Amino acid sequence: AKLLLLHGPNLNLLGTREPEVYGRDTLAGIDAGLQATATAAGHALECLQSNAEHVLVDRIQAARTDGTAFILINPAAFTHTSVAIRDALAAVALPFIEIHLSNPHAREPFRQHSYLSDKALGVVCGFGADSYRYALDAALRRLPADA
Numbered sequence: 001a002k003l004l005l006l007h008g009p010n011l012n013l014l015g016t017r018e019p020e021v022y023g024r025d026t027l028a029g030i031d032a033g034l035q036a037t038a039t040a041a042g043h044a045l046e047c048l049q050s051n052a053e054h055v056l057v058d059r060i061q062a063a064r065t066d067g068t069a070f071i072l073i074n075p076a077a078f079t080h081t082s083v084a085i086r087d088a089l090a091a092v093a094l095p096f097i098e099i100h101l102s103n104p105h106a107r108e109p110f111r112q113h114s115y116l117s118d119k120a121l122g123v124v125c126g127f128g129a130d131s132y133r134y135a136l137d138a139a140l141r142r143l144p145a146d147a
């Protein structure tokens, strides 16, 4: 099956951005590891990072007709602001998992509300780059091996 991994704003800076909060792994390193895992399981993982809300909305909309079976998304700051990303995910009606490197619930109050969580299949947060790995594992377990 085709899986889509979306990363929101500032995640292009992973590795150097507040490493005490977000860890030292780079986005390219995280994506490469996840793609290897997906490929080994017989699936394909496409990764996209954008700092622009409309790019993420457009990519989610395209997933409606491009054969995507599952979406993994770290919406980053858009988690706490974006009705547009919420609406796009609701429109495509594909299962999705919300991911965070940090645990937003242990941080500032404004990070404790997500516009996506109640629509997500599940949320994985607080495990650094491993949050992505656990989310991918959960997604793979929910896909047929040959799809």
Ligand code: DQA
Pocket: 009, 010, 011, 074, 075, 076, 077, 078, 079, 099, 100, 101, 102, 103, 104, 111
């Ligand atoms: C984040 C948490 C968000 O609150 C923050 O705006 C981010 C990253 C995380 O992965 O921990 O940019 O989504």
